Amino acid sequence: MTYSSRVPTLGLALGVAVFAHACAEPPEHGTSPAASDSSGQCQQQIIVTFASAAESSEVEALAASAGVGLNVISHPLPATYVLDLAATVHCDVALMRLRNAAGVRAAEPDVRRRLNQG
Amino acid sequence: MIPVRETIMTRSFSILGALAACLALVGLVASAQEVNPVLRRPANDVAEGRLLVKFRDAGATGRAQVQTATDKVAALATRTGIRFRGSRALGPRWSAVELDPTVSTPEQLVRILADATVEDATLDQRRYPHAVPNDPLYAGSTGQWYLQTNAVNAAAINAAQAWDTTTGTDSVVIAVLDTGIRYDHPDLGSIAQGGRLLAGYDFVSDSRMAGDGDGRDADPTDPGDFLTSAEKSANATFFADCDVGNSSWHGTRTAGIIGARTNNAQGIAGATWSPSILPVRVLGKCGGFDSDIIAAMLWAAGIHVDGVPDNAFPAQIENLSLGGTGTCSPAYRDAVAAVAARGAIVVVSAGNEGGPVDVPANCPGAVGVAGLRHIGTKVGFSSLGSEVALSAPGGNCVNGSGPCLFPINTTTNLGTTAPGANSYSDQLSPSLGTSFSAPIVSGIAGLMLSVNSHLGAAQLRARLREGAVAPFPISSDPTIPMCHVPTGANDLQPSECSCTTDTCGAGMANAPGAVLAALRPIAVIVPPTTVSPGQSVTLPAGTSTAATGHTIASYAWTGSIVVTPPDQATGMAFAPSSGSAQVCVTVTDDAGRQDTAAVLLTPTSASIVSTTGNTNPCSVTVAVAPSTATIQARATQQFTATVANSTNTAVNWSVNNVAGGNATVGTVSATGLYTAPTVTSNLVVSVSAAWAADASRVGSAQVTVTPIPVTVDVAPSTATIQASTTQQFTATVSNSTNMAVNWSVNGLPGGDNSVGVVSATGLYTAPAVTAALVVTVSAVWSGDSTRSGSAQVTVNPVPVQPQAASGGGGGGGGAFGFVELAGLAAFTLLRRRRAPQS
Numbered sequence: 001m002t003y004s005s006r007v008p009t010l011g012l013a014l015g016v017a018v019f020a021h022a023c024a025e026p027p028e029h030g031t032s033p034a035a036s037d038s039s040g041q042c043q044q045q046i047i048v049t050f051a052s053a054a055e056s057s058e059v060e061a062l063a064a065s066a067g068v069g070l071n072v073i074s075h076p077l078p079a080t081y082v083l084d085l086a087a088t089v090h091c092d093v094a095l096m097r098l099r100n101a102a103g104v105r106a107a108e109p110d111v112r113r114r115l116n117q118g
Numbered sequence: 119m120i121p122v123r124e125t126i127m128t129r130s131f132s133i134l135g136a137l138a139a140c141l142a143l144v145g146l147v148a149s150a151q152e153v154n155p156v157l158r159r160p161a162n163d164v165a166e167g168r169l170l171v172k173f174r175d176a177g178a179t180g181r182a183q184v185q186t187a188t189d190k191v192a193a194l195a196t197r198t199g200i201r202f203r204g205s206r207a208l209g210p211r212w213s214a215v216e217l218d219p220t221v222s223t224p225e226q227l228v229r230i231l232a233d234a235t236v237e238d239a240t241l242d243q244r245r246y247p248h249a250v251p252n253d254p255l256y257a258g259s260t261g262q263w264y265l266q267t268n269a270v271n272a273a274a275i276n277a278a279q280a281w282d283t284t285t286g287t288d289s290v291v292i293a294v295l296d297t298g299i300r301y302d303h304p305d306l307g308s309i310a311q312g313g314r315l316l317a318g319y320d321f322v323s324d325s326r327m328a329g330d331g332d333g334r335d336a337d338p339t340d341p342g343d344f345l346t347s348a349e350k351s352a353n354a355t356f357f358a359d360c361d362v363g364n365s366s367w368h369g370t371r372t373a374g375i376i377g378a379r380t381n382n383a384q385g386i387a388g389a390t391w392s393p394s395i396l397p398v399r400v401l402g403k404c405g406g407f408d409s410d411i412i413a414a415m416l417w418a419a420g421i422h423v424d425g426v427p428d429n430a431f432p433a434q435i436e437n438l439s440l441g442g443t444g445t446c447s448p449a450y451r452d453a454v455a456a457v458a459a460r461g462a463i464v465v466v467s468a469g470n471e472g473g474p475v476d477v478p479a480n481c482p483g484a485v486g487v488a489g490l491r492h493i494g495t496k497v498g499f500s501s502l503g504s505e506v507a508l509s510a511p512g513g514n515c516v517n518g519s520g521p522c523l524f525p526i527n528t529t530t531n532l533g534t535t536a537p538g539a540n541s542y543s544d545q546l547s548p549s550l551g552t553s554f555s556a557p558i559v560s561g562i563a564g565l566m567l568s569v570n571s572h573l574g575a576a577q578l579r580a581r582l583r584e585g586a587v588a589p590f591p592i593s594s595d596p597t598i599p600m601c602h603v604p605t606g607a608n609d610l611q612p613s614e615c616s617c618t619t620d621t622c623g624a625g626m627a628n629a630p631g632a633v634l635a636a637l638r639p640i641a642v643i644v645p646p647t648t649v650s651p652g653q654s655v656t657l658p659a660g661t662s663t664a665a666t667g668h669t670i671a672s673y674a675w676t677g678s679i680v681v682t683p684p685d686q687a688t689g690m691a692f693a694p695s696s697g698s699a700q701v702c703v704t705v706t707d708d709a710g711r712q713d714t715a716a717v718l719l720t721p722t723s724a725s726i727v728s729t730t731g732n733t734n735p736c737s738v739t740v741a742v743a744p745s746t747a748t749i750q751a752r753a754t755q756q757f758t759a760t761v762a763n764s765t766n767t768a769v770n771w772s773v774n775n776v777a778g779g780n781a782t783v784g785t786v787s788a789t790g791l792y793t794a795p796t797v798t799s800n801l802v803v804s805v806s807a808a809w810a811a812d813a814s815r816v817g818s819a820q821v822t823v824t825p826i827p828v829t830v831d832v833a834p835s836t837a838t839i840q841a842s843t844t845q846q847f848t849a850t851v852s853n854s855t856n857m858a859v860n861w862s863v864n865g866l867p868g869g870d871n872s873v874g875v876v877s878a879t880g881l882y883t884a885p886a887v888t889a890a891l892v893v894t895v896s897a898v899w900s901g902d903s904t905r906s907g908s909a910q911v912t913v914n915p916v917p918v919q920p921q922a923a924s925g926g927g928g929g930g931g932g933a934f935g936f937v938e939l940a941g942l943a944a945f946t947l948l949r950r951r952r953a954p955q956s
Contacts, residue, residue, distance in 0.1 A: 049448035106448040116467040116553040
């Protein structure tokens with residue numbers, strides 16, 4: 001199931017602020033391989049954790065409020081969803097919208113982890 | 119728990135038919151008895167009749183006597199009513215006692231432990247040579263040093279000593295979330311083939327990473343996690359941040375450390391010999407995604423995951439030798455919590471960047487494991503920080519080239535891409551990394567659960583830490599720094615450093631210490647759901663449990679508001695009308711091992727208080743403030759004593775165990791006012807407050823008494839005398855019985871002709887001068903040359919008698935002429951000295 005909606009495009013200032021914040025953060029060890037393309041479109045697998053147990057209708061509402069597309073891949077824990085994120089803005093901007101949405105505890109890329117062998 | 123192998127074999131019975139079942143039953147019974155061919159301890163080895171008793175420090179009890187060991191035991195016998203058959207001193211505080219054979223050992227143990235003079239008592243058990251497996255790659259310095267005694271290499275976990283107690287049981291399931299497994303390795307093998315491996319599952323959902331042609335499936339076999347240039351080119355975006363490389367066989371390596379088949383005269387030994395291993399594949403080419411790892415964590419613990427058959431053999435331990443940088447996300451946090459709620463613990467490697475602890479090792483409740491060198495210092499690559507629970511060997515080579523001296527030898531495969539021959543890593547092909555520290559700890563946890571299946575995730579984590587060896591060794595090399603908590607992601611410590619408990623956890627993982635901690639019972643108080651001010655509350659502790667094969671022998675309730683018989687499984691207390699109060703129960707099992715649970719009561723609520731080790735937060739304690747002080751002789755210092763957990767706050771003060779003190783050590787009043795004695799050098803004394811109701815509850819402060827500084831006064835302090843005359847000075851030394859001084863003039867001992875001389879008795883004789891001269895006469899204390907007094911002396915020339923006004927020769931005129939001549943001579947001298955400048 002895919003949920004999508006359109007909301008007014010965020011201002012340039014917000015985008016600049018988001019990118020500046022992203023640059024200041026140390027890079028994660030491995031990233032979600034599919035992310036924003038050169039045109040600024042976003043397609044990325046993410047993990048969203050709600051503040052409390054959430055039904056699929058709340059994912060739909062989240063997609064609408066953030067102006068992004070969210071496709072449920074799995075629902076491993078009551079408050080946690082693995083989702084395909086599709087957006088017409090850069091992935092960092094889309095994730096920031098999701099994080100700022102009411103009832104969302106965290107929205108992070110589905111990061112690749114590595115073995116700890118020397 | 120149902121033994122895993124029993125369940126598997128039971129299932130096969132329905133397939134093989136009755137005859138096969140009967141034959142298999144014979145084997146089942148045999149395997150259920152867990153014959154250990156290397157265990158040299160008799161099966162019925164029950165310690166009875168002998169105890170090791172540790173008496174409290176005489177100083178701590180406030181008793182100012184020195185009792186012999188025999189006296190202490192005799193007094194103990196009188197107080198407890200136990201007729202000891204014999205005793206023998208083992209040191210100033212320990213004695214071995216033979217108990218009364220007509221009374222049960224547990225009963226006598228409880229009575230002895232309750233005595234105020236006894237700090238500890240334990241069974242005097244018989245010991246045997248350690249179980250040593252016959253696996254050829256186990257022994258020796260080139261073998262599995264990390265499992266061997268820590269007397270040789272400090273970081274080794276001394277598994278052999280723990281194996282004397284348990285080699286593990288197959289009802290314990292340890293999940294290995296990794297790259298999968300080589301079922302065909304002869305030192306692992308599936309359970310169906312007599313090995314250690316359960317069926318498991320493959321959670322790698324992306325076929326490009328999986329390398330087995332599909333996504334998630336029921337086969338966790340490791341096909342190899344190699345990445346070729348062609349694969350990377352074909353999926354450039356997907357593998358953008360990935361390196362081309364060979365297969366690691368990582369899961370086969372970590373699984374071998376936890377549970378290679380042991381004592382099978384082949385290959386290596388596992389940290390555990392019997393627990394079952396659940397391979398769960400989460401890593402493939404270039405790692406694995408959080409979404410797959412989290413799903414696998416849940417499934418391994420027995421939690422349903424959509425699209426995957428439920429796990430028939432939920433794990434109590436999950437080993438994750440993986441991670442990445444960053445903070446613990448809520449998704450991981452919730453996953454660790456959900457797994458813990460199922461009773462399973464998550465053991466995770468700290469990371470190999472030498473920086474902050476990786477995700478998910480840094481998640482609350484996870485057991486983050488840092489890596490140690492063989493000597494117990496942090497190995498350079500290991501990440502570190504406050505989230506580390508404890509540390510274990512991670513492998514270190516010492517040599518820059520040639521054989522790696524301290525690798526973590528384990529099972530592996532020789533295939534560079536697809537599987538090849540099964541093999542073992544060694545000094546020439548070493549396994550290094552915190553990836554191999556974590557499974558060492560997982561193995562220890564497996565041994566712990568084998569002796570106490572009641573341990574929950576939090577208890578297992580706490581007792582792993584309790585059993586660890588601390589403090590960490592400090593490197594003898596002065597160039598090796600102390601480790602520090604990373605200040606940020608870029609604060610790396612990629613070289614060896616000396617661990618602290620802030621950076622490397624509670625200590626060095628230790629198998630026998632952890633098993634011993636696991637053997638303690640588990641005290642439980644069920645708090646009431648409703649509490650009313652001043653009303654009685656019932657506190658059931660009957661769900662407390664003992665380790666496998668043991669029982670709870672007694673309950674002891676403590677706390678200022680306990681009102682019920684203190685030896686019952688259910689306690690009763692009154693909720694306070696205001697403030698809060700703690701109630702504790704200490705359970706003792708039939709081996710004398712103890713654990714304490716505590717509840718905090720407020721007027722309207724009751725909540726569990728976490729305890730560490732076997733500390734009893736309800737014990738009456740006395741604290742003296744300030745805890746240290748430095749005062750001068752004859753000065754005073756006010757101390758205060760605070761009695762916790764009792765309404766009786768009366769204390770008795772003493773100095774160096776002398777009630778009220780004395781002139782030698784100083785005195786202390788009934789209100790804690792200490793008066794220091796007269797001293798000539800620094801004196802350190804202990805000012806103590808002992809609880810009036812039980813003198814063994816003592817708080818102390820250390821006081822350093824310094825002498826009053828010695829002063830020297832010289833009289834008169836100033837004097838004006840004529841040349842060649844004398845002045846008697848007197849030196850007075852204060853605050854010392856040593857009055858001897860040495861005299862000097864202008865710093866010259868005894869002076870000289872130019873500044874005058876001073877005798878040993880202070881008689882100063884001025885020199886002959888032609889002009890006024892000011893000198894300093896000093897008396898320097900013979901006990902300390904920095905202590906002195908001085909006087910200033912002005913020496914005037916002898917006045918010249920004036921000559922007769924007629925200018926004729928006369929006495930006065932002669933004198934005047936002398937001054938003039940002297941002035942002329944001086945003028946001439948000045949002119950001569952300046953001449954070269956003109």
